Ligand code: HEC
């Protein structure tokens with residue numbers, strides 16, 4: 235009896251293995267007959283569930299196994315998709331609920347007739363990252379972890395850039411780094427801020443904002459010659475920078491006063 239059902243089973247397996255259509259159907263039962271949907275609609279079509287899962291995967295830059303029990307080296311049919319053993323799967327459910335709230339809020343804002351609301355998706359925040367940190371926050375965390383070692387921050391940025399440039403996970407424009415430099419300066423670390431901006435300038439040699447930002451920090455710390463040089467460099471790149479031009483005039487005046495104390499006294 236046992237033996238015979240075993241034979242029937244193996245016969246079925248052989249037949250299924252030989253007929254590609256059946257194999258395909260067998261592989262896809264996990265999409266066509268979901269057992270444990272708690273947030274997605276129970277009547278979701280297999281193809282919609284499939285593409286929803288692919289979107290999760292791409293949005294977070296992970297494999298199915300990040301959320302599901304199974305090995306990515308094996309066939310998908312070996313996965314235990316209904317299982318809730320992995321924490322990220324449970325987080326993802328909360329994210330789905332959050333997204334429903336966000337999108338219903340966005341679409342309920344009255345923007346007049348014909349306005350098409352933007353739909354927020356996982357990728358809007360995640361951009362291929364499991365943890366959707368902005369580059370500035372990531373670098374600030376590196377700075378804290380390495381007890382204020384700016385060299386570690388610079389190395390981290392270069393490595394991130396090497397790995398991710400051209401992708402959409404991070405913004406390698408000038409502003410996240412400038413933003414961190416200003417934060418460091420306001421936290422009493424002007425030298426680290428300058429080192430960071432020097433690196434930033436390597437990648438964005440045509441930006442007038444980086445030298446003018448450095449000029450601001452140099453001026454604040456009383457390094458007037460360096461400040462004047464930095465403002466001049468900024469003006470070379472963008473002669474129309476009015477704020478920068480005013481800064482340069484002021485710094486040049488301070489320098490003149492400093493080098494001719496007699497005149498400063500007589501004024
Ligand atoms: C970011 C996490 C995440 C990733 C990555 C992910 N899934 Fe899911 N998956 C979920 C969540 C959450 C559910 C349950 C949704 C619910 O409760 O409504 C689910 C449900 C499923 C189900 C239905 C399971 C059942 O029987 O209830 C299948 C099948 C599935 N996923 C397949 C995949 C495949 C294949 C991949 C890779 C292409 C994948 N998933 C990637 C989070 C993920």
Ligand code: HEC
Pocket residue numbers: 290294322323325326329330333354355356357358359360364365366
């Ligand atoms: C509004 C922005 C936002 C959106 C939209 C969003 N997430 Fe998240 N997600 C976050 C943040 C922030 C975290 C980090 C939470 C933390 O610090 O633990 C996170 C964390 C996660 C994690 C945990 C990652 C891990 O393994 O450590 C998963 C899984 C996840 N999100 C899945 C999703 C999925 C799936 C969607 C789309 C249904 C989604 N998220 C949409 C902001 C978002």
